[in-house]
Amino acid sequence: MKKLLIALLLAPLLALANPEAHLDKAPDRSGNQAALQNGARIFINYCLNCHSASFMRYNRLHDIGLNDEQISENLLFTGNKVGDLMRTALPRQDAKVMFGAAPPDLTLVARVRGSDWLYTYLRGFYRDDSRPSGWNNTVFANVGMPHVLWELQGEQELGNDHELKLVKPGKLSPEQYDAAVADLVGYLRYMGEPVAGYRKSLGPLVLLGFGVFFIFAYALKKEYWKDVH
Secondary structure, three states: OHHHHHHHHHHHHHHOEOOOOOOOOOOOOOOOHHHHHHHHHHHHHHHOOOOOEEEEEHHHHHHHOOOHHHHHHHHOOOOOOOOOEEOOOOOHHHHHHHHOOOOOOOOOHHHHHOHHHHHHHOOOEEEOOOOOOOEEEOOEOOOOOOOOOHHHHEEEEEOOOOOEEEEEEOOOOHHHHHHHHHHHHHHHHHHHOOOHHHHHHHHHHHHHHHHHHHHHHHHHHHHHHOOOO
């Protein structure tokens, strides 16, 4: 059931993805609260206008170091409350008319596509006048989504050698844009499993507990079988 739900949510992203595209390695932002906070800010400012994160609540941002006041003052723009789910205000039917398909929910997108795919995708938009939105993507051919981060990155063109070239700079330098995308992808990865950090930190303690238990179990076994041996 869980796999089916994920497949249904991400079907629009899976349909046209290019499996042969080269994927760049996404920088690891796990454990970097400042980067994750910046990623959350980018997500809410640029992605949440069309996409929802229906399994994520704003107050879950406590895990990355934000308190209720910071969330309310900096990340709530539509009258939502801190305990509300992250849902877009864009009606689904309007989205279908504008983009041809309703934008998928992004709560689990990093778990389905992977960080490298998202990192490459968000840096792979280029101008294409043949597309309704004026944009295309190197890893998602004929993508319906426009390049919502174009003001930050600028405009790229795809050359005859299939290499991307920045022809109109954005507000950020290429290095700054790559860092911002890495923060956004890091947040998307965190959002897919908010307890991942806790789970990983708990792992060594669980293994240590098993080790201690093994010592007692072995000693008990020797005591029970000492007359046999």
